[in-house]
Amino acid sequence: MNWQSGFNALETTFAPTLERWYEHHKRDLPWRHTRDPYCIWLSEIILQQTRVAQGKPYYERFINAYPTVADMARAEERDLLRLWQGLGYYSRARNLHQTARYVTHELSGKFPDNFRDLLKMKGIGVYTAAAIASFAFGERVPVVDGNVYRVLARVFGIDEDITTTTAKKTFARLADQLIQAAGDPATFNQAIMEFGAIQCTPLSPDCLLCPLQQQCNAYLTGRQQRLPVKARKAAVRERFFNYLVFKSGDKIALRERTARDVWQNLYDFCLLETDEVQASWRELTLPEPLVALVAEGKLVGSPVQTVQLLSHQRIRAVFYTIELPLQSIVPLPVGLDWYTIEEAGQLPKPVLVTNYLEKWFG
DNA sequence: AAAACGGGGAC
DNA sequence: GTCCCAGTTTT
Known part of the structure; x- marks a missing residue:
């Protein structure tokens, strides 16, 4: 035609x-x-x-x-x-x-x-x-x-x-x-x-x-199923997010995502991204600012695992909840700040984070 | 030109 | 699992 x-x-x-x-x-x-x-x-x-x-x-x-x-x-x-x-x-x-x-x-x-x-x-x-x-x-x-x-x-x-x-x-x-x-x-x-x-x-x-x-x-x-023609998309990227959820009294530590990356200007937890899945949080190599903070806290509960599928990446996330003493002398690293659950509810967050908060802090 | 950018719903 | 949705911006 x-x-x-x-x-x-x-x-x-x-x-x-x-x-x-x-x-x-x-x-x-x-x-x-x-x-x-x-x-x-x-x-x-x-x-x-x-x-x-x-x-x-x-x-x-x-x-x-x-x-x-x-x-x-x-x-x-x-x-x-x-x-x-x-x-x-x-x-x-x-x-x-x-x-x-x-x-x-x-x-x-x-x-x-x-x-x-x-x-x-x-x-x-x-x-x-x-x-x-x-x-x-x-x-x-x-x-x-x-x-x-x-x-x-x-x-x-x-x-x-x-x-x-x-x-x-x-x-x-x-x-x-x-x-x-x-x-x-x-x-x-x-x-x-x-x-x-x-x-x-x-x-x-x-x-x-x-x-x-x-x-x-x-x-x-008889070509309804064949049209329109559209090239297949590239395979999604695999990413591994290890979240450290610092908790102290009724507050949790959040930070704004500012990098040129997914979820820009939304809030999530302290994030350690690795290039493969980590068997336990002991295997995570902590950046210097976090060493003292983690040493002072203790891991509570067992790690929570979840998968978030985006159109272009598959994010496998593990949440480690770390309880800190009420009057911790170690300050939070730059970027992280304490929020009550109510305050956290008012902040824009990825669905991944919202789901976690609702399930474990809601 | 190709990749990045979310999340959900239908099959 | 796969595809696609009243697409745009950045690389």
């Missing part, structure tokens, strides 16, 4: 067909009741690489805490991270905060109203700029997200590897061509994504009830 050469019937019927499908199948979602760019922006950042079902409660939470961009600009980054806790990709929350302050203080509280200027904001890439530009301002610019890749690859039978730059250009060009035949660009963009999420799903698309069945290249050639 040569979809690249000029206009054909499918290219003109595609958008209207999806828009019609959308009117009957669209879900009732909170961010679909507004054209306020702040609400649209917030919803789009939350939904990056995140399922609607997972993101929706976070959207409600954020809108409730920060009804306007000025409210968000007034908040501390730490509080945004705390609200974001559990959603992952925490740079989204940090960029959210940065952009809220920029819009409030440099742009008089008004979001950029077009694709090109939206693209300049931190955390807003090509997809999100197109989403906000079309949903909030009606600009005729196509969104190309995971749903769109899947729908277009199948309907138009495109077998390019969607992780490559050339393929991204191919899909963007096609989407741009298709949105020209749409009635309302915002509705078309919503429709194609909703269609991908509900009808043209990754594993078992509902081809029997599909309005594009007889036009769909993948259906007609």
